[in-house]
Amino acid sequence: MAKNSGSGYRKGAVTERTQFQTPNGNWAKRDADTGRIMDQKTSGGKFKGVRTEK
Structure with missing residues (x-):
């Protein structure tokens, strides 16, 4: 599970989504x-x- 670290980055990947x-x-x-x-x-x-779509 992805979580915000509070320091400008995210720990872990966001699954089931693309951009x-x-x-x-x-x-x-x-x-x-x-x-x-x-x-x-x-x-x-x-x-x-x-994840970015191709």
Whole structure:
């Protein structure tokens, strides 16, 4: 299970989720089981500890 360390990084990997970059440049997180988009990051950069889709 992934946990935030409080020091700017995450301990462990986030499982059952992937991330991809949307056409507008934001990163979105997708549930690996259902394929639904869970969250979109607007502050720039990737989600920490989430596998990137090819």
